[in-house]
Amino acid sequence: MKTPLIVIITAALVLVISFLIFTGTPIFVKNYTKTKVICGEIAGPILRLLNKPFLGAKHIFNTYINLINVKKENSLLKKKIDELQLDNKKIPELEQENKRLKTMLKLTESNPETWIVAKIIGEDLKNWFQCIIVDKGRDHGIKEKMPVMTPKGIVGQVVEVNKWHSKVMIINDTNSSVDVNIEGRDTRGILEGTGHTVLKLKYITKNDEVEVGDKLVTSGKDSIYPKGIPTGIIIAIDKNKAGIFYDIDVMPYNNYKRLEEVMILKKR
């Protein structure tokens, strides 16, 4: 069967238009965004609806697994008690962390209208991008570039808002960069996503003070994330790398694969 000419012409036309959308040609982007938003508004409720049985199944599965593992867990817990006794020595450090978390909690309690708690209902279909879909959207006051976090630390930022759901770009995404300070030191850098679990801390010069185990907090200078929010911990430093900067690996506090709920900070 011969391919009709009209199909080839239409395909070529769509190809050119999609390329122009990708390059950010305003007229095409505007119309395409409108179409995408309409489609997203149809898809959003279905995603929310479909997520519920999966959530239920996950709950049942976890309960079942828990029952099976009770015995094993018991003996493990006994071992853990011994370990915890050793860990008691770390109490001062934990107190400091507790203080920080309490500050975050106070922030939430004192200004409940500034925080929106959202459930994760979906994840990016492509592993080239790191994004999660949450069940709160425009109707709940969500806007683009709002920071997303958990009491543990930063998760990412809102990049696309629909009526009922929003897309959040995780700090692990290659397009993500966060302005951070090293806690307790006068050192500032940019935390960049790699597309994998470990992040890269960039632009830390070799005369800056930095050690493995140092904690990172947001500097608040990128005008997206508020100041002082924990982001991650330094796990490796390559001091022999050529050039003026260190090669630093950072483990984020949040493993987005295990998150169920997040907090979105409403900007005034």
Next chain:
Amino acid sequence: MKVSIYILTGFFCAIIESSILSFIPAEFLKPDVTMPFIVYNVFFLSPQAGLITSVAMGMIQEIFSNAPDGSMLFTKITIFIFALFFKNKLYINSKYSFSYICSGAVIVESFLYLFLSWLSRGESGKAENVLFFMLPNAIFTGFIAIFIFSFIGFLNTKFFVRE
């Protein structure tokens, strides 16, 4: 009728995948569930059906992804054009040959995305990431394509008259 049923099935597959993925802590398990529908419609239905499916699947992927606007549409349409070109050169005689073609299409799509990034922005910031996941994505898509092919076969025998 057939086309809309297949597009709807693809749409639901994408939603289910997005939903399930939020529970599975695995980065590698992300097959492209939309690709088998494009390949099937181009090879077994009309070119018009293939074009409509490609546009729909490209948009569906962009809705459930952080992919830059237009990128998935571009890659899916290009895959459609390639599939159209190879329609009379490749012969799908089983679900396995169908799965190989779907895997191949995923590999081509990865390179297309890199080419598109390079062409429009002069760089491919995600190159390492895209290449890293290219093979696992192709393998899992091929695997899932076997089931999708069987499912479409089931739909055909149950609800449609065979052509």
